Each structure stands twice: as structure tokens, then as C-alpha cells.
Amino acid sequence: xxxxxxxxxxxxxxxxxxxxxxxxxxxxxxxxxxxxxxxxxxxxxxxxxxxxxxxxxxxxxxxxxxxxxxxxxxxxxxxxxxxxxxxxxxxxxxxxxxxxxxxxxxxxxxxxxxxxxxxxxxxxxxxxxxxxxxxxxxxxxxxxxxxxxxxxxxxxxxxxxxxxxxxxxxxxxxxxxxxxx
Amino acid sequence: xxxxxxxxxxxxxxxxxxxxxxxxxxxxxxxxxxxxxxxxxxxxxxxxxxxxxxxxxxxxxxxxxxxxxxxxxxxxxxxxxxxxxxxxxxxxxxxxxxxxxxxxxxxxxxxxxxxxxxxxxxxxxxxxxxxxxxxxxxxxxxxxxxxxxxxxxxxxxxxxxxxxxxxxxxxxxxxxxxxxxxxxxxxxxxxxxxxxxxxx
Numbered sequence: 121x122x123x124x125x126x127x128x129x130x131x132x133x134x135x136x137x138x139x140x141x142x143x144x145x146x147x148x149x150x151x152x153x154x155x156x157x158x159x160x161x162x163x164x165x166x167x168x169x170x171x172x173x174x175x176x177x178x179x180x181x182x183x184x185x186x187x188x189x190x191x192x193x194x195x196x197x198x199x200x201x202x203x204x205x206x207x208x209x210x211x212x213x214x215x216x217x218x219x220x221x222x223x224x225x226x227x228x229x230x231x232x233x234x235x236x237x238x239x240x241x242x243x244x245x246x247x248x249x250x251x252x253x254x255x256x257x258x259x260x261x262x263x264x265x266x267x268x269x270x271x272x273x274x275x276x277x278x279x280x281x282x283x284x285x286x287x288x289x290x291x292x293x294x295x296x297x298x299x300x301x
Numbered sequence: 302x303x304x305x306x307x308x309x310x311x312x313x314x315x316x317x318x319x320x321x322x323x324x325x326x327x328x329x330x331x332x333x334x335x336x337x338x339x340x341x342x343x344x345x346x347x348x349x350x351x352x353x354x355x356x357x358x359x360x361x362x363x364x365x366x367x368x369x370x371x372x373x374x375x376x377x378x379x380x381x382x383x384x385x386x387x388x389x390x391x392x393x394x395x396x397x398x399x400x401x402x403x404x405x406x407x408x409x410x411x412x413x414x415x416x417x418x419x420x421x422x423x424x425x426x427x428x429x430x431x432x433x434x435x436x437x438x439x440x441x442x443x444x445x446x447x448x449x450x451x452x453x454x455x456x457x458x459x460x461x462x463x464x465x466x467x468x469x470x471x472x473x474x475x476x477x478x479x480x481x482x483x484x485x486x487x488x489x490x491x492x493x494x495x496x497x498x499x500x501x
Contacts, residue, residue, distance in 0.1 A: 121436075122490040122491075122493040122494050123486060123487070123490035125436055125439055125440055125443070125490075125493075126443060126485075126486045126489045126490045126493065127483075127486045127490075128440055129439075129440045129441075129443035129444045129447065130443065130447055130451075130482045130485060130486050130489070131482065132440070132444050133443075133444050133447045133448040133450075133451045133482075134451055134478065134479065134482050136448050136451065136452070137448070137451035137452055137454070137455040137478060138455075138475065138478075154471075154472065154475060157472075157475070161479065165479075177440050177441070177444060178444075180420070180441075181441065181444060181445075183416075184413050184416045184420070186305065186413065186448075187305045188448070193369055194305045194408070195305050195404060195405055195407075195408030195409070196325065196404035196405075196407060196408050197366070197400075197401040197402075197404035197405045197408065199404070200329060200400045200401060200404055201369070201370065201373075201397070201401055202370075202373045202397070256397060257373065257377060257393060257397075258389070258392075258393045259380075267376070281472050281475075285475060285476055285479065288476060289476075289479060289480070289483070292480065293480065293483050296483040296486065296487075
């Protein structure tokens with residue numbers, strides 16, 4: 121029990137630390153940062169429930185006003201900005217990434233976490249993200265989807281990195297990769 | 302170190318957090334019903350004036366907080382220039398700026414502890430549903446205690462990478478960072494267990 125709580129809290133803190141990694145800004149305004157890879161990692165390493173809880177804790181503390189999102193953003197403003205849909209979709213993305221990594225135990229960790237990261241961190245995350253952008257920017261879903269597609273190459277690279285990291289962590293600290301224990 | 306606050310105290314700091322949050326909820330919902338550019342512009346002007354009345358420093362700080370919205374504004378301007386509907390674009394841009402600046406106003410004038418108290422009250426009834434609220438409080442404490450440590454560790458790892466390679470670090474420092482987190486988790490969990498801090 122203690123270890124679960126500590127891992128959830130520390131992985132949550134690591135999402136904040138990963139937001140500091142150098143970011144790339146793209147045309148539609150949402151920065152490409154390692155923070156979204158932190159979300160995928162929470163799922164693929166901690167598993168569905170714990171991963172989603174770590175992300176929920178992170179978001180709750182952002183809402184409290186801590187400037188933890190990339191670029192020092194925080195507060196209630198993030199839930200009404202154009203990235204709001206992506207932010208709200210983060211826990212769901214971590215849950216699906218973790219669920220798939222656990223369910224696909226029969227295959228290699230790299231491939232199971234790659235499937236988890238791509239499905240959770242891209243497909244599942246993009247649905248609320250696109251809806252959120254559509255509402256805040258007043259554009260149709262198809263128009264916003266075109267804008268959101270710009271992130272796809274970056275997110276694919278992040279999913280591959282996330283899978284490679286999960287596999288290495290599984291080799292080095294197998295008992296701490298709770299999605300596979 | 303972590304809180305997002307105005308550079309100096311304002312009159313808004315004395316307004317109870319519950320009232321500020323309720324006003325924010327109503328204002329945010331109300332702004333979505335405004336369809337005329339004139340009305341939106343008047344409200345926009347009033348909110349800008351309100352920030353200005355709080356002080357020049359506050360005004361500047363609030364404008365700085367809106368900077369992440371600039372790329373969105375640029376894309377909206379180009380989009381609406383292309384579709385020849387600049388009025389519609391201006392309405393969306395002002396709505397976005399208003400909502401985000403109002404939310405920032407509440408966040409920056411409210412102590413983290415005040416919002417934490419509200420969350421605690423919201424979590425209260427969960428105890429009756431047999432949900433362990435002590436675990437939630439403990440998680441928040443560990444998070445707040447360890448986030449500055451993680452940030453410092455990220456900085457140290459970045460410096461070490463720069464020294465070795467002469468290049469800016471990117472994904473290369475993520476693995477050592479996560480490994481150190483896992484080692485910390487083992488130590489902290491052991492420490493909590495041995496001190497019987499956490500009771501199930």
C-alpha cells in the first residue's frame with residue numbers, strides 16, 4: 121500500500137519535472153514536450169489504475185494553482201484553454217496505456233507498452249483533445265482534426281521512446297514496473 | 302516556490318475562495334452566451350480595467366500569463382482572414398482571453414491552502430463511501446515535498462549531460478530520472494512502513 125502511494129505521488133511529480141525538458145512549439149500553439157510522454161509512462165509503468173491516479177493527482181495540483189504544466193502553466197485557466205481537452209484526456213490516456221500494457225503480458229514489454237502508448241497516448245487522448253479545441257476555438261471537428269494531426273509525428277516518436285524506456289526499466293527494476301507484476 | 306501568485310497582495314486576496322470560484326463558474330458559463338462583438342468588447346474592456354485597477358504590476362503579470370495563448374490567437378486570425386469572417390474570429394479570441402484571464406485572476410489571488418481546504422471539504426463525504434481520504438492527503442504531501450527535488454535532479458542531470466556531451470539534453474536524461482524516482486519510492490515506502498505513518 122505504502123509503495124503504491126509513493127510511486128503514484130513520485131511519478132506524478134516526475135510529470136512536472138519532464139515538463140522542463142526543452143520543448144518544441146508548433147503552429148497550433150500546443151507545445152510538444154516530454155510531459156505528455158510522462159503521461160504515457162505513468163500508464164505503461166504503473167498500470168491502468170495507478171497510472172490514471174498519478175495523472176489525476178498531477179491535474180488536481182495544477183488546478184490548485186501550481187505552475188506544473190509545461191511553460192509554467194497552472195491554475196484553473198488550463199481547463200478552459202484550447203488544450204483543455206488534452207489535459208482532461210490525460211488520465212484516460214494513462215489508464216488505457218496501462219490497461220493494454222497489462223493485458224498484453226504474453227508479448228514482449230516493448231511491444232505491449234508501444235501498443236498501450238499509441239492507443240492511450242494518441243488515439244484516446246486525441247478524442248477529448250480535438251473536442252476541446254473544437255469548442256474553445258469554435259471550429260468544426262474536421263477542421264480541428266487537421267490542426268491536431270500536426271502533433272502526430274511527435275507523439276509517435278514519444279510513444280516509441282516510452283516503450284523503449286518501459287522495457288529498460290523492466291530489465292533494471294522489474295518489481296517496480298507494476299503494469300507487468 | 303511552487304505556487305502561482307500575483308507579485309503583491311491584492312484586494313481580491315481577501316474575498317473567500319468559495320465566492321471567487323462560484324463567480325468564476327457563472328462568468329465562464331455566461332461568456333459563452335455572448336454573441337455580439339460590442340458586448341464582448343465592453344466586458345473585455347471592463348476586465349482589463351479591473352486588472353489595471355489592481356495595479357500596474359498585476360496587469361503586467363496577468364498579460365504575461367496569457368502569453369501561451371498567442372499561437373492560438375495567431376492561428377485564429379489567419380484562419381478567419383482566410384475565411385473572411387474576422388468578426389467571428391475576434392469574438393472567439395476575446396472569449397478565450399476573457400475566460401483564461403478570469404481563471405488566472407482567481408488562481409493568482411487565492412492561496413493554495415484555501416483551495417486545498419475546499420478540496421478537503423469536497424472529499425469529506427467520500428469518507429462515508431469508504432474511500433481512504435488519508436491516502437489522498439498523503440499523496441499530495443509527498444508530491445509537494447518531492448516536486449522541487451525532482452526539478453533539482455532534472456537540472457543536475459541536464460548539467461551532467463551538457464558537461465559530458467557539450468549538447469543540450471533531451472530524452473537522454475529521462476531514464477536516469479525515472480530510475481532515481483523508483484529508488485526514492487523504495488526508500489520512502491520503507492520509511493513510511495517502518496514509522497507506521499500510514500494506516501490502512
